[in-house]
Amino acid sequence: MALTTQQVEAFFSDCHAKDAQQKNSFINDADYIKHMQEVEDFILGKTTTMPNMRNVGWNFHSWGLHDLPNLIPVAQSWGIYEERILSFVFHKNNKDLSWWMEYWMRDQIAQSGDFDVMAQLAPILKKSGMKDKDILMFGMDNYDDPYFLYEEGANDTENPQTDKPSSFGKYVLSFLPQQARLVMDANADEDNSRFELCRLLYYHHRETLNEYVDEFIVPKSGYHHNGLDSDVVNFLLEKDAASFEKAIIKGIEKQIKQQQIDPIDVYSNWKKLDKAFPGKYESQLTKFYKDYLDHFETGATKGTWGYSDEYSWDDNQRKYLTVLSFEDMLERDPVAAQARLVPFIKNSPFLVPDFLTFLDEKFGADAMKYWPDALGKNPKDVGNEYFKTLFEIIEKYDFSSIEDSLWDLTKTKSKRIRFMLATVLSKQGDKAIARSKDLLNAKTADTRQTAALILAKINTEESIAILSAAFNSEKNDDARDVMLESLANKLYGEANDKLLADMVEFAKQRGKISESPISWIKPNALPTLYKTDGTAVTTDEVIFLLYRMSRAKGIRPDLEAKVLLSLIDRSKSGDFAKKLFKLYIDNGADAKQKYCLTLAGLLGDDETVNLLRNQVNTWVDNSRGKMAEYAVGALAMIGSNKALRTVEFFSRKYQNKNSNVGSAAHAALEEAAEELGMDMNELADSIIPDFDFDGMFKTFTVNDSEYRAFIDVNFKMAFLDEDGKKLKSAPKGTAKEVQDEFKLITKEVRDVVKSQSPRLEQYMVTGRRWELDAWQKFFLGNPIMFVYATRLVWGAFDANGQLLTTFWCAEDTSLMSLEDEEVELSEETATIGMIHPLMITPEEREAWNQKFFDLHIEPIFPQMQREVITIDEKEKAAVESNTFSGKKIEQGALYLAKTLEKLGWRRAEVSDGGYVPAYEKAFPHLRVRAEIETEGITVGYYDEDAYLGRLHFESYASENYGNKLAFGNIPGIVYSEVMADLRKILPPAESKEGKE
Template structure:
């Protein structure tokens, strides 16, 4: 049988081999050798002469890999694979690694070598095959897997030379590294050394696809190693290496060829400043071999060494050189003076016209006021600057503080932060305290200091808000300076930072705070409202703002009162209402008056809503909501059954349409209380529908809040549908607004869905909005988000006895919630199969309402049960624990969760997270042990779901038997779920390779991964993406700077890539690569993965179980 069912001449591989430059004769050899129906005739390969795949002849490489995958790899024939690799070796020698991607299920040079050793043994014999394998490892590690140590691993000079001889014909530049290492390992001239010298004498780098500089440098390193043994080699090395000293030294150090450095140390021609500077720069990395070379040069070329030190801008290198001179007892320039000279040179290049004055200032000879005047119109020349890490090596002193202060005056826009970091070594982010310390130490006025820092913060591309908060905290530490701050002259970002600093001690800065109430910046006003709303003792000052001439001050007062509550300001509000001329502010005051009235006892508030209705709708104001009444609309009735007038509904809508900061309106709630709840919900749904018909415009997004707050639970499904739709159709902003509106509805069903979106939603903006809304709701209640997620699980009207009554008037039906979300319905003592339809003797209104409630309850129960099942499986993965009180409140008292409590096996954990006891919660309310005996739980432990990883096989069997005896079916597989454990190798690794090499159809993979809760990675070139990711956050902790630190894991699965948009209806075969784990929120293009052993065993097991279900079976327990 011809390989891969191809007849001769039909192979795509054969066609592509021709394109790689192979002769027709060699292609015929290929087709003959690949015919596995005949014995392999390796003598055919002996006649072939290998050519280099690096000579620019390789074309259509991706097609070659795909063809090799189809015609060789997929056949799963070891014989076929071995023959193919043998042919590659005969055709391309050690450069065959270029064509091996399809075979590398492990991206390691040693693995590639193993494949070739196995294949070549039948042709070349075991010993020669091993040597060829080492040649493959050297080329693969150097050119493909970037294993920089691969060539350094061997310590046998003769073997290195033999490997180099094998590599030489097809990968000459790699062979030069091997020859250099062989010479490094040789202490005296011998046959191996003579052979290498002969090779080097006849060699000069050939044209190659590799950069010619690389070829020359590797050759020069080999020459340098040979120079110890041969004068001709020494002369040639001195001749050719003169213009490449730094590159040669870099390569020599990287490949552990330090004897080259000895030659360079002693050469008058090669030991130049560039070479010495390289040694000094690398000496800081504690390279054990470099100090001896620096010491030799310092001792024997002291003047050159000292001149080099004075000319360096690399402060770390200067320090290394200075320490070298000091250890030898040689004269050493003052490091600070040397670095100061470099800074002087830099200043003269950067500020040529102002340099003299600036340098005088750096040394403290003129004051800060004068230098600020000098720098006012300075032209900064920033091109060609040199890195100067003064801060990292010499720290902060007066000179550096003044230097930093000068640089902070540069007007360079977004490049300013990078510029300052490069030429000082100091970065603002997370060093905000040191920043202000330096500026004030240098005598910079507080206004200028705040302006400079605020500008730098504003120019950040990321971490802007946390940095602003830390900067404000740092500024607040300088209270005496802060008292001098004049905010009127500052930019908006600087004023915002000032308010945040004042917030540390509002009483001390009260006068300055109140002077800013007319500020026009939205960001500043937001900070002021937040600060002032917490100053409940400033009632008179806030009330006085209502009388100011400036509308901004009155608007500030209204915003603060909206936060504090209107009742304590009712007199001031009434007086302001009579005088207010701004329609916008007057409407907001009217709403506050309504809120104040609604907070009074009921008998005091009669008639007040009518006044609010009149105020909100007079003078054509209601035109803003007229579109809500176009066409037919549902009748809304009052609580007494009479029809609610249109202007009343207009007033209710205006409560939201007039808002500037969207949220809950106490006045709207007061108006809504007097309406029939069901008819209002219908009207809210209708308004929402009309808004959708009008294109869901952002300018009328107040509808989202009206509909969410007054539309009832029926609106939740609609909101969820459109949030998903908007999120998938480039309307993430409106989807996020809808999430925030849902969170304010007060509905536990809505909040539960917001919680679900915060954990798992495709659109990142929506997911973030959900998390933020949940955090805000939790903070209002003084809870963590996890505690809130517990509290918002609805009980659906069931009491602690798992019962809910539905009233038909003359008869009542009791519905009990049993295990598995089963509903048991009783009419008196008699159980009935279904809730009956209302009969002629029933109260028509009550029966209709009860039937509707029952239908809605069943619908909600299905959703709640599914959400909580998913949440508990997530708990099992992320190892959430409850206090015993918290567990009882959620699982014992909540009827919906009661069934989960009974069906799962729980554990008691000590303060170190160690499992001390397993138990089951019974229908009778007791805790039973694995021996089925009633037990009392130790009050000190926390409760969590037991993972089968924590149980022995015997314990699992005991628990299964107990559940079967009581006919309990687990709500999801807990005891029977598959368990996967880390191997010792995985535990130490940063990548999980068990899925590496698995092939799937791209459409199938995308569908399954999406369903399993994974997201596509970012689109790259040609709209392809190359990874999936998921983030499992166990909790978020608020930090001192106001940001939140997420705990958990971000999982990253790399694959060969597919189009992010489905153009190919059949898809294509793709290959899974590695699985990596990161900290939550990690930048996947810059962050380093964590070691696999850093994640919990249960998380690892759950992740592998999930991916196994999608990708296929790796090795499992």
């Protein structure tokens, strides 16, 4: 049944309603209103004038208009409204509107069955100005496979549609045979594979296929213009190899002659023919292998980017042509193939690592005879991965027969290869010691370094003794540092002035501390460093410290520098650290001189913490993420509670955006926790300061009267006199040093609260628990954390995690129930934790809200007022939710991205072109992550229109990574938090849907 006037009018009425909800300024633009009215009048027949949208563009139209063609019924005769809609969309003045219509056309044809859609559509398209070739090209568009036939399967008697031409297929066939050239040209101009057209002709017009088969096999353009169309060749050989054999051979030979085919394609096509006609094409394959391997052996495959080997993809693995060639040759003639292998490996300047793996899998230990020649390749030609693969293979077997070749390689200039080689040769144990000892006297430092690596890896008393003897005579720093790794504990077990003096003197003899390693550092101009015995660090010792720290890798102390660092009085080194840090920043902060940051951390104090903290943020803002990582590492080295609190803060601040900095902070905390024998949560608790308070108070005296300072419910310093009366400020006459101390405490409290409040909220969500004694010590014994204890609802849990009771903490530290009765924690109490509202009934939540309101207690963060969303029983088996699919974010993509990041989400892996397809939020403690699809966000660009998509949850456990979880298996708190996050983004009317 054709469209009715009522249906069309209803459509435009819906468009107007959607426009009225839009906030975009162009919706009220006079031109927009005019154009929309012109479209409506034309479709309804109120005017015969075609709306001209040439200069308007699709983006200026309601997305409701996008659905206009979808009004047209499927598999039914069309009327005047259908014709007007299509005439409008396909008109030459409206090209911007029709670019996506091939999808509509595909859907119409796919759903129409035997109904001839093209019989209705083609006349309309011609009226719109399209010619026969235009219509053919439109149906052959390369956005997806053309739709000539229904699903293939000639012997499928249960599906009568099988291999039958679609409506478009019939339309193509209507041009044959008279206008076959037109069809071929239309297909060629769409720059896609001719495979679908080939199939249509094979089943329904063999005559035309036979006439144009050469063009199908070797297309003039399209996906395979430099070779044969592999889909076509595979199809023809499968269906009727005998009939098309000559045409395929002709195509191969033509492309070879014209040098328009890659060797891998030549190989592939001869192999296909060989499979179809076993044994018939052995001579062609043999000649091909000889020609390619001879060509490869001469080094002729070297290009702008170095040497290469042809390859194809099979099951997502690269299959290299040298490997494929020898695989086949070894199957056909093993003796001749092995004879060819010897000169090929010896003479070829380049081999891929896969070729080495192939030889190992084929011959095992017998491949050892090939490895001396393989070891002789130039590292610049074959790369490090080649040698890594080769060494891993050699290590698996007894390699004594080729050890001379391995030892010859110790002379290589490649540092990476020497390190890998040392691991291999060290496996010889005592046998390698004598040769390594001789190499320690080699003229080249590279060789001496390799010898030192081997001896260090052998690590026996004899090898360490040899290193010790050579250590003080070695002048090359690289070789000496290798020895130092093994000797440090032995040589520098106990630091003292005599050891330091010897180290400085020997460095002088080697000419290493005649001047500062950095021109802009003048040691004499730096603040004085002092040793723990009170003596000043000399200028030579400062230069020695800078020289040795310049040898350090990453953000860590050098092994020899540690001797001097352990003698320095850290309580007096802060000025030195701050000056060095300022010089480093003022002189460009070169990453190669990052050891200045390390020293600032190793010698810095809490004032240095402020400098480093500000610099981390500056470097992040200026896109110097790696430098920010280094600065975070330096902060951790300061090691004070303030420093570690700052690192912990960065681990959360940069958890999503600039996650490399957050990861560096997290790693630094893990290392600190490991050194202290704590877990990460315990470390985070331990670095909260107590300011030397005695419980909740700090006592001080003014004019013989005693006062108590404390931190009030608003995290501000407050004071009590002897009568317990609260004062607005410190009493008059308070000593200046005491007032200064209180100012520092006030500032420190602000910093703690800034990081601690979001941390506790995270703990509530992840369900962290404290053992009873630890909770009492942390929350009832620390002046800052006690404030948190009084502004949150707590729960006592048994050993199985079951909630026993809820309570809040009064200002006198008593624990009070909802009914204002003092709570005595039972012996069953194993842990204490914050209550998430999902743990209790709606009535209890409301009661706690009222309780805090009556007591004028403002929660630290939304706790009982938190939005709670439960999983519907009908959704528990689902692994995906469409609740947010198609929901438009009125404020645009930038708002969507910023809000998600603020709520703790991070963008998922970016697709090609910088498109961000989704955001994810991880709950690592609960082993779950959530992922929501997004539309409109591209790295560096944000669309005006943005949409949410499907939501799913995945397992965070590595063994089940990527597995979607049924909603019923997701922790209720995770589901609630994720849904609440996403509803905060939606317009108020929509976000209220489905709340508990």
